[in-house]
Amino acid sequence: MAPSFLFSQFMGGLTTAMFLFLIASGLSLVFGVMRVINFAHGSFYMLGAYLAWQGVQWLHPTGAGFWAATLFAAAGVGVLGAVVERLFFRSLYGREELYQLLFTYALVLILGDAAKFLWGTGQLSVSTPPALAGSVQIFGTTQPIYSLFIIAIGPAIAFAGWLVLNRTGVGRMVRAAQMDREMLDALGANVGTLYTGMFVFSAFLAGLSGALVTPIQSIVPGMDVLIIVQAFIVVVIGGMGSFWGTFWGSVIYGEVLSFGILIFPGFSLFSVFALMAVILIVRPWGLFGRPL
């Protein structure tokens, strides 16, 4: 195998990885701190994609339109997240995790139908913004510029997240809430606002990722459900509560898939599940997870 071919596969795996990490990062945040299994995270992602498309339609479909539409989409989903958290989630925190799951499941049904009602069942597509269109030659291989952009964004978000969590006051509170929510509350910190903020930020990230992937994805009904299981899996593989764990979990998944299909052509169908099974059997807390 030529080294340039291996490099191509490696970059291909990274694209898959960072694409998934974008989506899973918000999930990791919300699960790591709030221990909330937000099944509707995929719905936020899907709405981000639809809103981005809508934004591009409204604004002039030039390159500038794409970035404004992306921001519009992410903000819109963030607002939705705020509404959902304030109105419903608040009252579910003390209760069984399963009730939260049931709630998010109902939310998935409702939001999915809302998207169908607003945008129909057809497939939609957004063009790559001209600034990032085209490709470059690296090591004798063709690399799409937009893929490089996605690959760069992933670690950027991971690093930014790490920075906030470990170097800021807010981050300290978040980590404290992760360890002991009641104590933090007793110490007078406004845990309620903190939780709302986390949830909104996670929704924002989901909407952002949905918007950012539209140049390389088709927007179809059901994309919420198609992606959510994979996103959960990379969070679990990396270890819940660990932001970097999700990052490395995504990378491992992307590369395992990329090289796995060379060895075993039908691998894609169950690759992510086989990977998770192997990792959980060997490391019951995921790669970087701490015992719950």
Added chain:
Amino acid sequence: MTTTALPATLRRGLVARRVPWTLVVFLVLATVPWVASRYDAFLAEQIVIDALFAVSLNLLLGTTGLVSFGHVAYFGVGAYVCGILMKTYGVPFSLAFPAAGLGTAVFALISGYFCVRLIKLYFAMLTLAFSQIVWAICYKWNDVTGGDQGLPEIPYPDLAWMDHVPGLSALGIGDRFYLLTLVLVAVSLAVLHRVVRSPFGRMLTTIRDNPERAAFIGVNVRAYQLAAFVAAGTFAGFAGALYGIFSRGVFADYVLWSKSAEVMIMTILGGMGFFWGPPVGAAALVWLNQAITSYTEYWPFVLGTILLVLLFALPGGIVGGIVGLWTRARGRRGA
């Protein structure tokens, strides 16, 4: 976490009236082939089978506190084992059905061994992984499972012996199978009820409430959890076997994780804290589904909204809500 037993006032109330409610329900269901419309008979059969599936899940969920996202794997394995034996190899139902249970039990033992070593969401995700791997195998193994086309036309069991039973000889094969299903499910539920009420079941509840304490007093927590896992899986397998025949075919759709979500909704909606919660949830969801889908294509919105309302209005599920009403009514009357 709510208790698994009905409150004393309700139990006394039922006992005082000496009404064996479960027997009454069973007898009412038994009259369905004669009393209900043909389509309602099919709905009843679906509810009965789903009830067993949901109760088997609740052995894990409510009784042992193990949240499984992959329970549908055992339903599917049972369906495929029974279906393949009956359709491809012409094995009679009397052998295929127990074989389905046995096959599922073995699979539950192997997969459960790995799963119970994990806790909470990790446990749930590993169960999901196994169920999706089962799905992938069923989806791809064309020669054995029929692949993504599945195995249509599973034969009905040979129920000619019912000709000799007075009153049953006039029934068609569909109705005869319904009665057989009802009996098998009733027996299974009776067994599960015994299991939950037994010392073994009480130990599972103890483990659910405080696993560290249980381990401290010398209980092999994992062994108990594995036993519960195998039992739950086996009865899910029985439900699957019946479902394959009822639906006239076994398809890879049966092993999709979305079906795991459905049965979990049934269990939670009906009330995890009560043995009869899941069957009530199954009845509610089956009825809701057919009512909503015949009315509008925007069924997800309607169903989602109803689930949302029920979730907030009935914290203990439907049965919890009924019990709550009863307790309040008794309280007002000054019991």
Added chain:
Amino acid sequence: MGYRNRLALAAAAAALWPLAATAADTIKIGFPIPLSGPTAVYGEPILKGAELAVSEINAKGGVLGRKLELLSRDSKASADEAVRLARELIIKNGVDFLAGTLTSAEAPAVSTVAKENKIVFVAPTAKLTELTLPPQLHPYVFRVASNTDVEGRAGASLMAKWKDVKTVATIAPDYAYGRDSIASFVEKIKKLRPDIQIVDQQWPKLGEADFTPFITAQMGKKPDAVYCSLFAGDFVTFTKEATPLGYFKAIKNRLIDGAEVGTVDEAQALGDNYPYGIIADAYDPVIWGGAGEPAEHKAFEKNLQTFMKSKYGSGWAIVGYEAIEALAEGAKKAGSTKSDDVAKAMLGMTFDTPVGKRTFSATSHETLSPEYWGTMVKDAAYPFAVIKNPESLPPSSTN
């Protein structure tokens, strides 16, 4: 409400009652099809096509003096839900016929219920050959769709024409449809051009989010041409990822896709990102990129676009339309709506469609529907790709 008003209302109700009675005397067709989730991309337009057929037939007076009534339901792309709906439609709603289903499991599932209840079932999209082969074949099942054999062979016959192509790769979704269509293509191309070598086969799963690893793996084998069975959202995603990687450039756009990506639905979704120059097919090209468009087709498209309130309609609606046309013609020919009579009448029956006549084979109950193939080109009149000179490839020409 005053006394007078109530009386008037009662009188009106009494006057209208006979109409209600007539309404109950309609010919009912049950139509379970996915209307939610990823497969709704097809389900919706197919249903619209069926609804258009029903409204047109009713406008002309119906069948045997009775109007048609379509009862559609969301099958959720789930086989057991389709079974439940089929039972509900037959038993509770008393439908005379069934049509619909989309996925490879739904069709055999409903076919079984149709067989047991002796109701005619017409499948508009199921392409897997097993549905109309023993043991699944029975007197009541019919198919207006094409099948994977016809499709794969047509693709091979087109690929064979490229004399300078020596190495070929395939990419298709990893399930029965993908596997069967590729198998049929490979079998045929080996017969037509024994000099061609299959150098790579990729099998992404249905609904794959990222095709990049598959694309780069395939490009590494440097094929001259590609035969592809990706469709709908997968084809859109695949194209958007493959183009910047230079995939289409490397094969000089010599890609043949037999999974109906030549439809306006697909072309509109991709817009200017469509890989112009590939060969694609459609049951209905909608826009006839060239001369020779049949008059019935023009009329059909106009009606469809009005009915769907969409500027360009859909290339998928036709199969739903054909299913209803077939049932209507079958009832007319049998002179009855009893499934036993209609099933017999439909054997060997020819019926009209806007894209030509179709005949149900007396042995296999299929129409072996040909599809329209052609190169996808940019046309100044439209903001998306169209098929240039669509050519109908009937099974006889590809056998």
